[in-house]
Amino acid sequence: MVVALSEVPSDERVELVDVPDDECRARLLRLGLLDGSVECRRRIRNGPVVVRRRGTEVALGRSLAREITVERAPRDGAPQ
Amino acid sequence: MRATEGADRGLGSGDAETSVALVGAPNAGKSALFGRLTAEYADVSNYPGTTVETTAAALGSLRLSDTPGVHGISSFSEAERVTRTAVLEADAVVNVVDATQLGRDLFVTLQLTDMGVPTVVALNMMDEAEADGVAIDVDALESALGVPVVPTVAVTGAGVDKLRDRLPEASAPESTPIDSYYDALPDGVDATRAEKTLLVEGDEPTARRVGVPGLATDGGDAPLAAVGEREAVYRERRTRVRSIVDDVERVAASERAPEERLGDLLLRPATGIPIALALLAAVFYVMGVVVAQRVVGYAEGVLFARYYTPAVEGVVAGLLPASGWAAPVEFLLVNDNLGLATVTVRYTLGVLLPLVVAFYLVIGTLEDAGVLPRLAVVTDRGLGRIGLSGRAVVPLIVGMGCVTMAVVSTRMVGSRRERLITTALLGLAIPCSAQIGVISGLLAELGVVWWGGYLAVLLGVLGTAGVALDRTLPGRRDALIEQLPRLRLPRPTNVARKTANRTAAFLGEAAPLFGATAAAVSTLDYVGALDAVVGALRPLTAALGLPASFGRVLVLGLIRRDFAAAGMTDLALSASQTFVGLVVVTLFVPCILTMAMVLRERGARSALLVWVGSWATAFAVGGGVAAVLEVIA
Numbered sequence: 223m224v225v226a227l228s229e230v231p232s233d234e235r236v237e238l239v240d241v242p243d244d245e246c247r248a249r250l251l252r253l254g255l256l257d258g259s260v261e262c263r264r265r266i267r268n269g270p271v272v273v274r275r276r277g278t279e280v281a282l283g284r285s286l287a288r289e290i291t292v293e294r295a296p297r298d299g300a301p302q
Numbered sequence: 303m304r305a306t307e308g309a310d311r312g313l314g315s316g317d318a319e320t321s322v323a324l325v326g327a328p329n330a331g332k333s334a335l336f337g338r339l340t341a342e343y344a345d346v347s348n349y350p351g352t353t354v355e356t357t358a359a360a361l362g363s364l365r366l367s368d369t370p371g372v373h374g375i376s377s378f379s380e381a382e383r384v385t386r387t388a389v390l391e392a393d394a395v396v397n398v399v400d401a402t403q404l405g406r407d408l409f410v411t412l413q414l415t416d417m418g419v420p421t422v423v424a425l426n427m428m429d430e431a432e433a434d435g436v437a438i439d440v441d442a443l444e445s446a447l448g449v450p451v452v453p454t455v456a457v458t459g460a461g462v463d464k465l466r467d468r469l470p471e472a473s474a475p476e477s478t479p480i481d482s483y484y485d486a487l488p489d490g491v492d493a494t495r496a497e498k499t500l501l502v503e504g505d506e507p508t509a510r511r512v513g514v515p516g517l518a519t520d521g522g523d524a525p526l527a528a529v530g531e532r533e534a535v536y537r538e539r540r541t542r543v544r545s546i547v548d549d550v551e552r553v554a555a556s557e558r559a560p561e562e563r564l565g566d567l568l569l570r571p572a573t574g575i576p577i578a579l580a581l582l583a584a585v586f587y588v589m590g591v592v593v594a595q596r597v598v599g600y601a602e603g604v605l606f607a608r609y610y611t612p613a614v615e616g617v618v619a620g621l622l623p624a625s626g627w628a629a630p631v632e633f634l635l636v637n638d639n640l641g642l643a644t645v646t647v648r649y650t651l652g653v654l655l656p657l658v659v660a661f662y663l664v665i666g667t668l669e670d671a672g673v674l675p676r677l678a679v680v681t682d683r684g685l686g687r688i689g690l691s692g693r694a695v696v697p698l699i700v701g702m703g704c705v706t707m708a709v710v711s712t713r714m715v716g717s718r719r720e721r722l723i724t725t726a727l728l729g730l731a732i733p734c735s736a737q738i739g740v741i742s743g744l745l746a747e748l749g750v751v752w753w754g755g756y757l758a759v760l761l762g763v764l765g766t767a768g769v770a771l772d773r774t775l776p777g778r779r780d781a782l783i784e785q786l787p788r789l790r791l792p793r794p795t796n797v798a799r800k801t802a803n804r805t806a807a808f809l810g811e812a813a814p815l816f817g818a819t820a821a822a823v824s825t826l827d828y829v830g831a832l833d834a835v836v837g838a839l840r841p842l843t844a845a846l847g848l849p850a851s852f853g854r855v856l857v858l859g860l861i862r863r864d865f866a867a868a869g870m871t872d873l874a875l876s877a878s879q880t881f882v883g884l885v886v887v888t889l890f891v892p893c894i895l896t897m898a899m900v901l902r903e904r905g906a907r908s909a910l911l912v913w914v915g916s917w918a919t920a921f922a923v924g925g926g927v928a929a930v931l932e933v934i935a
Contacts, residue, residue, distance in 0.1 A: 245378055246781050248532060249374075249783055251536045252409050253409075253785075254406050254540060254543070257540055266682075266683065269571075269679070270679050270682050272569055272679065276403075278785070279785070279786040280784065281675070281679040281682075282781075283686075283781050284683065284782075
């Protein structure tokens with residue numbers, strides 16, 4: 223299922239599949255946030271989204287989070 | 303051909319002074335390591351991005367420089383440009399890697415080795431990695447990277463001697479997978495391996511400097527042809543990072559650390575916003591009430607008013623003859639507005655010094671704890687409405703204590719554009735605590751309705767000005783990509799040392815600047831230019847429905863904001879006149895110290911924008927309010 227990062231609830235694991243802005247993509251790539259899945263640690267309502275990968279926590283601003291498309295990992299166990 | 307390129311780099315190259323740069327991610331411990339390696343002390347903190355310039359010191363016969371923290375060698379920000387230049391100029395690099403963030407930090411390490419920069423890796427924060435249950439096979443890492451790797455704990459000094467010993471071994475592998483990308487470059491490019499690497503990564507400043515035909519953009523309009531190449535290079539490098547990390551790192555399952563739970567509380571709006579508000583209230587209380595009012599009040603009212611000023615006035619009167627040529631000199635030294643020996647000294651030592659110390663103590667503690675970036679995250683949404691990111695929250699709050707210090711703290715705010723908006727809002731609509739004191743006194747006499755009106759006008763101006771600047775300034779709002787450092791208990795010695803260093807550096811720069819400004823204003827005062835200004839203001843004050851004597855209040859306000867507010871208490875004004883006057887005085891130009899800081903931090907153009915903008919806004923809004931009040935009444 224493909225949605226914007228800004229729509230992902232807290233504590234879900236997602237993969238960032240598309241970051242439209244070249245520079246932002248390069249910056250996230252360097253930090254390792256585009257290597258496989260990241261944990262969406264907290265989504266602040268109408269605010270930034272904090273994602274985490276291997277202990278690296280990065281806050282992404284709301285407008286950026288809206289542009290980023292993510293693939294939601296299927297939940298373990300019962301499908302919703 | 304490539305073999306000769308390496309020959310002029312490295313520590314063995316030697317006749318001219320050899321330089322070594324400390325390079326690594328923000329918060330990886332570069333500054334702490336810098337302090338351990340040399341006698342000097344660089345600012346150490348837990349706030350990413352505190353080093354904005356390079357600091358250099360001698361390390362034996364070498365010259366060691368500390369650089370701003372980066373996640374890659376490129377030109378995405380001011381900090382990155384500074385670091386890129388330092389890397390290109392250095393003979394060797396100590397790459398500081400946070401052992402708890404191996405997967406993140408090895409990107410820079412591999413970029414450095416791709417560039418052929420002789421490197422030694424300091425694998426720092428080994429203690430925290432251990433506590434996290436992270437085990438790193440240092441020997442395996444060393445052979446995978448092909449450069450020396452030394453485990454260190456910079457804050458305690460562990461491993462630092464070994465690092466110093468192994469510095470001469472700094473090296474880079476002969477060739478790396480990056481080589482295959484060089485084919486994409488046009489034939490006959492005259493560039494070093496470092497420059498070639500940056501070229502295939504699409505670094506525009508490098509392309510411009512090397513002058514690659516077809517790659518460099520003349521007008522700067524068309525993007526560098528190599529953007530696609532950059533992505534491929536970055537992805538390939540990340541693949542190498544992942545495989546190295548998989549080989550050398552073992553992570554034991556660990557329990558959630560208590561600081562992680564605290565971090566959660568700070569990020570959850572339901573708890574984070576109250577915590578943020580409490581912290582900000584504490585900052586305001588310390589800066590605005592305890593220091594700006596009590597400590598400064600005592601220093602000015604007792605130490606200076608009773609002892610220092612009369613003594614200096616006595617000495618000056620005794621030394622100078624009573625008449626003739628001495629009159630202007632005496633005026634310059636001891637006049638009541640900005641005398642060089644009296645008021646200027648009082649402002650610098652009695653007002654500025656306590657505020658600066660308090661400011662750096664408070665900010666240093668919050669930085670050390672790693673709280674500031676999290677405050678930025680919770681407040682990002684609200685500040686986004688006025689063209690700012692959450693990073694501007696600290697300057698705005700500090701501004702209610704002292705706008706001058708707030709202007710200094712705008713360094714924390716990301717881009718130049720955002721710094722300018724923050725500075726403009728500070729200069730325009732944030733009353734400092736000195737002013738708040740006098741203003742609340744005057745408003746209290748008017749009653750609570752006027753209080754509400756005053757707040758509404760100020761917030762309205764703040765919002766409108768923010769939105770207007772956001773819409774009109776060139777460029778676009780920066781996307782917030784903020785790395786959150788882990789939370790730590792602040793270390794008092796670290797905070798104290800940092801405060802002492804920063805205070806000394808600040809006063810060293812600010813005091814002469816302020817002295818020069820004071821001398822210039824006193825001269826204008828002596829030749830009667832200030833009175834001429836009061837005269838010229840008459841039509842404006844009349845348009846606001848205020849007496850001509852209000853012009854004198856404004857002229858005082860040019861020097862210090864609370865002088866203007868205090869000057870109003872002497873005027874006989876009606877309630878609505880007082881209200882209009884207070885609005886004008888609040889929106890009016892920042893004090894002379896603040897302007898000196900804006901000039902230093904932002905440059906002449908921004909200072910002029912803030913200054914002229916404040917005049918215009920103060921009179922436009924004041925006039926509007928006066929007109930509305932007339933209609934109501």
